[in-house]
Amino acid sequence: MRATLMHGAGDVRVENVPDSVLEQPTDALVRVTASCICGSDLHPYHSMPSDQGPVYMGHEFIGVVEEVGSAVATLKKGDLVVAPFAYSDGTCQFCRAGLHTSCEHGGFWDGLPTQGGQTEAVRVPLADGTLYRLPVAADSALVPSLLTLSDVYGTGYHAAVAGGVTAGSSVTVVGDGAVGLLAVLSAKQLGAERIILMGRHASRTDLGRDFGATDVVAERGEEGIEKVRDLTGGFGTEIVLEAVGHMPAYEQAVGVVRPGGTISRVGVPQYSDAPVGFTSLFGGNITLTGGPAPTRGYIDRLLPAVLDGTVDPGRVFDRTVAIDDVPDGYRAMDEREALKVLVTP
Numbered sequence: 012m013r014a015t016l017m018h019g020a021g022d023v024r025v026e027n028v029p030d031s032v033l034e035q036p037t038d039a040l041v042r043v044t045a046s047c048i049c050g051s052d053l054h055p056y057h058s059m060p061s062d063q064g065p066v067y068m069g070h071e072f073i074g075v076v077e078e079v080g081s082a083v084a085t086l087k088k089g090d091l092v093v094a095p096f097a098y099s100d101g102t103c104q105f106c107r108a109g110l111h112t113s114c115e116h117g118g119f120w121d122g123l124p125t126q127g128g129q130t131e132a133v134r135v136p137l138a139d140g141t142l143y144r145l146p147v148a149a150d151s152a153l154v155p156s157l158l159t160l161s162d163v164y165g166t167g168y169h170a171a172v173a174g175g176v177t178a179g180s181s182v183t184v185v186g187d188g189a190v191g192l193l194a195v196l197s198a199k200q201l202g203a204e205r206i207i208l209m210g211r212h213a214s215r216t217d218l219g220r221d222f223g224a225t226d227v228v229a230e231r232g233e234e235g236i237e238k239v240r241d242l243t244g245g246f247g248t249e250i251v252l253e254a255v256g257h258m259p260a261y262e263q264a265v266g267v268v269r270p271g272g273t274i275s276r277v278g279v280p281q282y283s284d285a286p287v288g289f290t291s292l293f294g295g296n297i298t299l300t301g302g303p304a305p306t307r308g309y310i311d312r313l314l315p316a317v318l319d320g321t322v323d324p325g326r327v328f329d330r331t332v333a334i335d336d337v338p339d340g341y342r343a344m345d346e347r348e349a350l351k352v353l354v355t356p
């Protein structure tokens with residue numbers, strides 16, 4: 012089968028690899044019908060040393076169940092399913108608490124050395140807990156929006172939920188990538204009254220306005236912080252959703268959160284040390300929260316509005332490539348020519 016392998020920074024190849032097959036009785040084999048490239052895939056694209064490769068890429072996909080192991084109870088051949096970016100049993104104490112990304116028996120796709128979403132087929136562990144059956148056909152026009160449930164929509168929603176967004180909240184979203192834009196949509200859904208989007212790509216922030224942003228601040232750094240403070244009576248917003256993961260975005264978040272407020276991070280941090288002292292978090296009684304989104308747990312909540320067309324999170328996809336053109340998809344996202352790239356087999 013064809014699979015996307017990253018050999019090192021800037022070196023993505025689509026190659027023939029051994030077919031994925033069932034290994035455990037709890038596995039399902041899924042034939043991928045739609046997958047995509049994530050902003051977080053760009054982190055290794057920038058920095059992965061070649062001696063760490065090649066690694067299978069992709070952690071967001073929709074597909075058709077082709078075969079199930081003997082212990083799989085809830086899925087059958089022919090089901091259309093969406094896979095979250097982490098697999099989980101759905102039954103352990105953390106899954107029951109809605110924190111599927113901390114599943115005692117689960118993990119992330121990059122922990123499975125020969126599986127990935129940007130391929131033709133995936134062996135899905137703990138299939139009953141991991142996969143979510145979709146009530147549409149594989150060629151449904153809703154597929155792009157349904158695909159966002161595997162990561163970017165669920166992640167944006169998690170940012171908003173963890174940040175405590177509720178009716179009347181004032182929110183700043185840092186980052187105009189797919190997660191940032193869907194954090195805007197999520198904050199709007201949860202009733203936020205003011206949503207300031209910090210981003211500098213007009214085509215993206217325009218989509219952000221469609222999703223519910225009330226203000227756009229294109230400036231970054233100190234200038235951007237001043238602008239947000241000017242818009243909010245000098246103090247910033249009570250909630251900041253950080254959807255980038257680089258240190259300047261964290262610093263921006265600290266700069267625009269008002270005293271007593273909350274910073275919720277869902278951009279995968281590309282740093283291990285960050286200021287938490289008196290002049291950053293402590294002095295203003297700021298709460299820092301966030302982490303990998305348990306997107307599996309949000310699907311029940313987010314699916315109805317996608318199915319009835321109330322929201323259209325799939326608008327973040329602005330390019331589609333066939334699997335053999337995935338390397339060009341990485342290039343296009345890296346050069347900010349594409350916001351998010353859908354991959355078809």
Ligand SMILES: [Zn+2]
Binds near residue numbers: 111
């Ligand atoms: Zn679990």
